[in-house]
Amino acid sequence: xxxxxxxxxxxxxxxxxxxxxxxxxxxxxxxxxxxxxxxxxxxxxxxxxxxxxxxxxxxxxxxxxxxxxxxxxxxxxxxxxxxxxxxxxxxxxxxxxxxxxxxxxxxxxxxxxxxxxxxxxxxxxxxxxxxxxxxxxxxxxxxxxxxxxxxxxxxxxxxxxxxxxxxxxxxxxxxxxxxxxxxxxxxxxxxxxxxxxxxxxxxxxxxxxxxxxxxxxxxxxxxxxxxxxxxxxxxxxxxxxxxxxxxxxxxxxxxxxxxxxxxxxxxxxxxxxxxxxxxxxxxxxxxxxxxxxxxxxxxxxxxxxxxxxxxxxxxxxxxxxxxxxxxxxxxxxxxxxxxxxxxxxxxxxxxxxxxxxxxxxxxxxxxxxxxxxxxxxxxxxxxxxxxxxxxxxxxxxxxxxxxxxxxxxxxxxxxxxxxxxxxxxxxxxxxxxxxxxxxxxxxxxxxxxxxxxxxxxxxxxxxxxxxxxxxxxxxxxxxxxxxxxxxxxxxxxxxxxxxxxxxxxxxxxxxxxxxxxxxxxxxxxxxxxxxxxxxxxxxxxxxxxxxxxxxxxxxxxxxxxxxxxxxxxxxxxxxxxxxxxxxxxxxxxxxxxxxxxxxxxxxxxxxxxxxxxxxxxxxxxxxxxxxxxxxxxxxxxxxxxxxxxxxxxxxxxxxxxxxxxxxxxxxxxxxxxxxxxxxxxxxxxxxxxxxxxxxxxxxxxxxxxxxxxxxxxxxxxxxxxxxxxxxxxxxxxxxxxxxxxxxxxxxxxxxxxxxxxxxxxx
Numbered sequence: 001x002x003x004x005x006x007x008x009x010x011x012x013x014x015x016x017x018x019x020x021x022x023x024x025x026x027x028x029x030x031x032x033x034x035x036x037x038x039x040x041x042x043x044x045x046x047x048x049x050x051x052x053x054x055x056x057x058x059x060x061x062x063x064x065x066x067x068x069x070x071x072x073x074x075x076x077x078x079x080x081x082x083x084x085x086x087x088x089x090x091x092x093x094x095x096x097x098x099x100x101x102x103x104x105x106x107x108x109x110x111x112x113x114x115x116x117x118x119x120x121x122x123x124x125x126x127x128x129x130x131x132x133x134x135x136x137x138x139x140x141x142x143x144x145x146x147x148x149x150x151x152x153x154x155x156x157x158x159x160x161x162x163x164x165x166x167x168x169x170x171x172x173x174x175x176x177x178x179x180x181x182x183x184x185x186x187x188x189x190x191x192x193x194x195x196x197x198x199x200x201x202x203x204x205x206x207x208x209x210x211x212x213x214x215x216x217x218x219x220x221x222x223x224x225x226x227x228x229x230x231x232x233x234x235x236x237x238x239x240x241x242x243x244x245x246x247x248x249x250x251x252x253x254x255x256x257x258x259x260x261x262x263x264x265x266x267x268x269x270x271x272x273x274x275x276x277x278x279x280x281x282x283x284x285x286x287x288x289x290x291x292x293x294x295x296x297x298x299x300x301x302x303x304x305x306x307x308x309x310x311x312x313x314x315x316x317x318x319x320x321x322x323x324x325x326x327x328x329x330x331x332x333x334x335x336x337x338x339x340x341x342x343x344x345x346x347x348x349x350x351x352x353x354x355x356x357x358x359x360x361x362x363x364x365x366x367x368x369x370x371x372x373x374x375x376x377x378x379x380x381x382x383x384x385x386x387x388x389x390x391x392x393x394x395x396x397x398x399x400x401x402x403x404x405x406x407x408x409x410x411x412x413x414x415x416x417x418x419x420x421x422x423x424x425x426x427x428x429x430x431x432x433x434x435x436x437x438x439x440x441x442x443x444x445x446x447x448x449x450x451x452x453x454x455x456x457x458x459x460x461x462x463x464x465x466x467x468x469x470x471x472x473x474x475x476x477x478x479x480x481x482x483x484x485x486x487x488x489x490x491x492x493x494x495x496x497x498x499x500x501x502x503x504x505x506x507x508x509x510x511x512x513x514x515x516x517x518x519x520x521x522x523x524x525x526x527x528x529x530x531x532x533x534x535x536x537x538x539x540x541x542x543x544x545x546x547x548x549x550x551x552x553x554x555x556x557x558x559x560x561x562x563x564x565x566x567x568x569x570x571x572x573x574x575x576x577x578x579x580x581x582x583x584x585x586x587x588x589x590x591x592x593x594x595x596x597x598x599x600x601x602x603x604x605x606x607x608x609x610x611x612x613x614x615x616x617x618x619x620x621x622x623x624x625x626x627x628x629x630x631x632x633x634x635x636x637x638x639x640x641x642x643x644x645x646x647x648x649x650x651x652x653x654x655x656x657x658x659x660x661x662x663x664x665x666x667x668x669x670x671x672x673x674x675x676x677x678x679x680x681x682x683x684x685x686x687x688x689x690x691x692x693x694x695x696x697x698x699x700x701x702x703x704x705x706x707x708x709x710x711x712x713x714x715x716x717x718x719x720x721x722x723x724x725x726x727x728x729x730x731x732x733x734x735x736x737x738x739x740x741x742x743x744x745x746x747x748x749x750x751x752x753x754x755x756x757x758x759x760x761x762x
Contacts, residue, residue: 021391038077041070042667044760045084049091054415055441057092057140059756061747066760070701080658083695087738088500088697090688093742094734097695098203098392101430101442102138106131106267108438111420112195116176119425121432122162124150125442130164130174135430135442137748141664144174144181151189156197157243159426163197165758171202173220184223196364198245201226201262208235208253215239215248217265227265237288242313243297251289255281257302269316271302271309280305285657290331295376299338299352308332308341310352321355323348333381342396344372347405349396358398362405363391366504371419375428380445382431384422390433392445407455407727414441414492420442449457454479458728460499460674461710463547463587467505468712470728478505478524481712481730498536502547503591509545509553519545519555519565532565534558546587546594548608554594556582561726562596564608572611586624589658593626595634605631617645622673635675635691637665642691644675655694661687671709677733679709679716686718690736697736 040327044067050061069079110124120141121133130144130153150164155176163173169189174181186202191210194582196203202220203760206212213235217227236250247268251257255278259268281288281304289304307322323346332343340358341350349359364383371384381393391408399406401492417435424445432441455471461481468479478501499510506524518532534557536544545555552566554574560581564571580598587594587608594606597620605615607629614631626632633646640662644653657665661680669681678689681702686709688698700709700718709718714733721727734742752762 002273015101038075041067041081042659045081048088052088052369053090056103058102058747058750060088061092061743062752072513079695086695086697087699089739093746096410097394098390098412098444099444101444104133104138104440106438110151110153110438111434111436112153113434113440114153115423115425115432116155117159117426118176120176122155123126124438126152130162133426138442142167142178146172152192152195154195154197171223186218186223187225194239196685198241198243201245203241203248205239229260229265238291240291240293241421242293243295249291249300251291251302253288255280257289257291271311271318276530277304278308292332292334294334294338295336296338299334301332301334301341303332331372333372335378342374342381344370360405361393362407371422373422373424375424376426380428384419407721452730455727457719458710459710460501461712462501462503464503464589465712467501467711468717469499469508480505481715498544500545500547500553502551507551519553521551521553530567535564543584546585547591554585554608573613574606586621588626589626590627592629593624594629595621595624597621622670623675635673655691661689661696672711674711677711679711681707
């Protein structure tokens with residue numbers, strides 16, 4: 001019996017051990033599977049981020065949506081993944097100028113394309129067809145069947161027709177708005193460098209690098225050749241055609257440029273003496289000059305070495321202007337009406353008639369291989385650098401005599417194959433590029449975020465957030481954030497160590513180098529309203545001066561006291577040094593309530609006019625609400641959480657900070673805050689921490705190490721350039737719900753293709 005009992009006990013023990021081991025293995029397998037799922041979701045979210053940054057915002061949003069749908073709310077990483085999804089949503093729907101809108105993947109290997117007057121884009125298809133796409137969303141609209149795959153594709157100069165040429169010389173022309181296609185055969189389609197369809201004439205320039213230096217003209221109705229100009233003895237470096245097809249011009253390798261009749265191919269004019277030009281080109285170490293016809297057809301510019309030749313059409317009179325310094329080659333472009341030229345190599349906007357400099361541009365430079373484009377409306381200029389970067393200038397106005405170089409409003413790096421071809425849509429709102437693989441990227445020229453960019457660096461805002469003060473190389477500007485316009489102030493103000501701007505935008509308070517003691521309060525006209533006798537400490541990093549309800553100021557003195565001054569003199573003070581050293585000052589929107597943050601994590605709220613103590617607490621206050629001297633609430637940081645405390649002391653909201661921003665907050669990198677958002681500086685970024693969802697919802701690129709940012713009226717102002725003079729953007733603050741709605745609209749009915757699913761292993 002004992003043996004039976006022992007055997008039974010042993011069997012039970014073995015069974016129990018086996019069950020426990022099986023359960024353990026099952027739990028471990030499930031845990032391993034859970035870890036794998038988390039890593040998969042995190043990798044997919046990474047892919048979403050890089051895809052959006054790379055330009056395909058729709059696909060990036062699809063990946064982000066899929067990643068969030070696969071994440072489990074029970075995961076401790078779920079909140080962070082949700083936050084990253086919000087960043088992707090904002091990143092896809094709210095971007096600065098020259099933001100990639102969408103990618104058009106043709107995989108045709110044909111880099112040429114055309115843009116219609118209606119904004120549609122024609123490309124070569126992957127097989128024997130032309131594909132027509134929308135420039136608004138990158139959707140394929142229709143296909144035109146051909147006999148063979150095209151080797152060159154384009155649109156007529158007026159944008160009303162599309163065409164494609166195959167290697168057998170078959171030319172197919174079809175209306176851009178849709179309709180029957182017409183096909184004729186032309187004589188030779190080998191070694192095509194470029195084509196232009198103007199009126200009833202097709203101009204074909206054959207590539208000298210491929211042994212065929214000639215320009216031929218064809219009748220597009222019959223395919224008959226109307227001229228053939230052989231340049232085999234003088235290979236050309238550049239070719240361009242007048243918009244109406246009345247003439248074309250070539251710039252020769254080694255020097256010289258000539259005009260030819262568009263109907264007969266007969267020589268019309270030698271623009272410059274070839275020998276003279278050859279000597280100048282040899283000194284500049286460039287192969288040849290560049291040509292550009294104005295869109296109105298009234299002027300032709302030939303830029304060679306350090307001389308610009310402007311030809312008036314049809315008379316042929318030539319005006320030449322020489323320049324002392326040219327930084328390289330590049331494609332000079334002439335305006336629609338022929339009044340000015342922009343040349344990347346001289347970094348200038350030049351008066352076409354006089355050669356006078358009208359404006360100058362920082363960082364604009366190119367060599368002989370650099371591409372450049374001027375918008376049809378003459379309001380934007382883009383340069384493609386050899387470093388695989390697009391640079392945009394959208395302020396082409398004439399500069400004042402004391403203006404500094406104009407900085408690019410956007411610099412966009414791109415990946416993949418180098419850009420072979422680019423073109424603006426006819427309304428100038430989109431810019432399209434093609435690489436050697438035939439794939440296109442469509443860019444928004446204007447900022448989708450509705451923002452504007454201007455020179456200077458943000459410094460401080462008014463209490464009501466309607467005005468901000470910025471300063472740059474040439475002085476300071478008070479900007480009305482609601483109207484996105486600014487008024488210049490005295491240059492003297494840029495020397496201040498700390499400053500404040502009044503709620504009406506008509507006064508500035510600051511420490512001036514011209515007056516060693518006290519604070520100066522100046523009107524926007526430059527008149528001194530008053531000066532105080534007590535000085536502020538120099539080199540403060542936190543806010544140490546604010547305006548009261550009017551043009552009165554409250555600030556910290558060198559003695560560590562908080563004082564209140566107006567035009568009539570000293571009006572009062574707040575607290576005492578016994579309460580601790582002052583860390584910073586905050587004021588309510590109307591300037592009637594003051595919060596004094598003190599070292600050691602204590603704060604006090606006062607009525608500005610009476611000095612009465614209204615509230616005290618622990619933590620650091622970053623935003624205070626109040627009206628007419630009555631305290632309403634404060635948004636403060638205490639420990640690792642951000643809380644909203646009302647007048648009764650009740651905590652209305654408490655949000656834990658994510659680890660990724662906690663260390664930046666604790667190291668004093670909070671740039672501004674309101675009751676719903678914090679702006680925090682991280683490495684080359686300014687992140688927007690939304691208290692309503694407890695997550696980082698937006699990341700703003702800020703290359704300057706000491707970049708500033710402010711929450712202003714219905715928007716955010718932030719530094720975007722680390723150049724000496726600086727520049728900042730002012731963008732609308734988009735609600736998360738609106739961004740999600742915009743993202744949903746952007747994606748539309750697009751689904752993941754089989755190839756896209758294969759990338760993510762689905």
